[in-house]
Amino acid sequence: MNALQLTSEHANGFVVITVAGELDLATRPDLSAFTQDVIDARPGTVIIDLAGVTFIDACGLSALIAVKRYAREHDTPLLLAGAPPVVLKLLKLTNLDASFTVISRTGAMSPPPGCPEGASHVQTATPLADR
Structure with a gap:
């Protein structure tokens, strides 16, 4: 079992x-508490980089x-950025793919709309439904 790293x-x-x-x-409580703390700090846009996720189940999706919602x-x-195939597949199977904005994760692309110029590691947002 992999521990969740945030x-x-x-x-x-x-x-x-x-x-x-x-x-x-x-690991659901860890993700929930960590992201709520970040959101409570009023950071502007929050990007969750999921590229390192190796497994997700219904509880992870629920998180x-x-x-x-929070x-x-x-x-x-x-x-959501850099979602690996295991995450994309679960989103699609549960018809939640249109509920999230998923962006690609790259080394030197332009930021998504609404993100500042300093976001050089993500590219333009593309909803999963458009893929």
């Missing part, structure tokens, strides 16, 4: 939360839904 990096009106490991029943309640834009 880090955040603040830059110019947005914050990137990097998630690595397994998103499941055991992402709860984070999205962000919306606090008027904080929320984007």
